Amino acid sequence: MQALGRISRLFRRGRCKIVYRSEYITAIHARHAHGAFDVMKFKKIRDQLMQQRLIRRRDVLTPQRVTDEDLLRVHTKAYLDSLKNPMLVGRYLNLDYINPWDDYIFEYFRYITGGTILAADYAWMHNLVVFNLGGGYHHAHPDRAEGFCLINDVAVAIEKLRAEKGLKRVLVVDLDYHQGNGVLLFYRRDPDVFTFSIHADTWNDVEKTNNVDIELPAHTSDNDYLAVLKTLLPAVFDRFSPELVIYLAGSDPYKEDTLGDFDLSEAGLLERDIIVYRQVRRRRIPLAVLAAGGYGPHSWRIYFNFIQWVIKNGRV
Numbered sequence: 001m002q003a004l005g006r007i008s009r010l011f012r013r014g015r016c017k018i019v020y021r022s023e024y025i026t027a028i029h030a031r032h033a034h035g036a037f038d039v040m041k042f043k044k045i046r047d048q049l050m051q052q053r054l055i056r057r058r059d060v061l062t063p064q065r066v067t068d069e070d071l072l073r074v075h076t077k078a079y080l081d082s083l084k085n086p087m088l089v090g091r092y093l094n095l096d097y098i099n100p101w102d103d104y105i106f107e108y109f110r111y112i113t114g115g116t117i118l119a120a121d122y123a124w125m126h127n128l129v130v131f132n133l134g135g136g137y138h139h140a141h142p143d144r145a146e147g148f149c150l151i152n153d154v155a156v157a158i159e160k161l162r163a164e165k166g167l168k169r170v171l172v173v174d175l176d177y178h179q180g181n182g183v184l185l186f187y188r189r190d191p192d193v194f195t196f197s198i199h200a201d202t203w204n205d206v207e208k209t210n211n212v213d214i215e216l217p218a219h220t221s222d223n224d225y226l227a228v229l230k231t232l233l234p235a236v237f238d239r240f241s242p243e244l245v246i247y248l249a250g251s252d253p254y255k256e257d258t259l260g261d262f263d264l265s266e267a268g269l270l271e272r273d274i275i276v277y278r279q280v281r282r283r284r285i286p287l288a289v290l291a292a293g294g295y296g297p298h299s300w301r302i303y304f305n306f307i308q309w310v311i312k313n314g315r316v
């Protein structure tokens with residue numbers, strides 16, 4: 001009984017939902033350029049959350065495949081038609097093995113995008129924090145793939161909620177190691193979507209008034225990174241009042257990451273996530289979190305640490 005009481009107190013403290021389904025792990029096996037990607041990363045996080053009784057089965061929301069109608073708000077018809085050809089998908093993603101009969105990679109992106117829609121919608125409707133165990137394909141453009149991003153799930157989710165749920169102002173906080181150039185370009189003339197990004201290389205330099213784009217050098221430390229974040233993020237809320245924040249909590253700024261060259265520690269990344277969480281939730285703004293990038297066998301822990309902290313310490 002005592003244990004039950006402790007667990008139920010835990011759930012009362014930090015209510016949040018997780019978005020996941022088994023299709024999330026299938027496609028990345030084919031990934032060539034990112035061989036270090038832990039294909040079980042998101043399942044591992046879901047399993048750890050369950051095993052440690054941090055979440056219950058009913059806390060896991062199951063997304064549906066995104067529809068063509070939803071995709072067409074962001075992507076061109078010609079591009080979407082081309083994604084139905086697995087050979088072209090394989091070429092777009094530089095895969096070393098392409099099976100002309102198998103469309104599971106596009107299906108993977110459809111489920112993940114459905115997950116980002118569900119996370120944003122649920123957070124927005126219930127004023128909660130919702131974690132998609134995937135998503136954050138921020139390099140995709142309306143008419144082409146880039147950087148292993150086939151579908152821009154961030155823009156598709158924002159456009160669906162604006163079209164169907166009356167959402168107006170959105171802040172995208174992107175702390176993945178890579179610049180969220182696809183999202184930035186898509187919203188470069190949109191005063192109601194503010195983009196905030198701290199990254200390594202600037203893929204696209206865009207004239208935009210409601211954005212913050214900060215490029216940091218190789219081997220950036222915890223202290224330097226967090227100082228930039230602490231200085232610049234609160235100021236965004238003085239200029240812009242979002243109704244929803246979408247946070248790309250990429251774990252690739254981690255010093256052990258096999259692609260990135262920042263030197264952030266596991267503790268530093270948790271502090272990063274807590275700073276974002278507190279800035280958003282102290283203003284009672286709904287928060288949808290996406291996993292975004294992160295490579296190597298320890299990468300799963302970075303996202304897990306954040307979810308665990310919210311469940312144990314977060315106030316909603």
Ligand SMILES: [Zn+2]
Pocket residue numbers: 176177178250252292293294
């Ligand atoms: Zn990345």
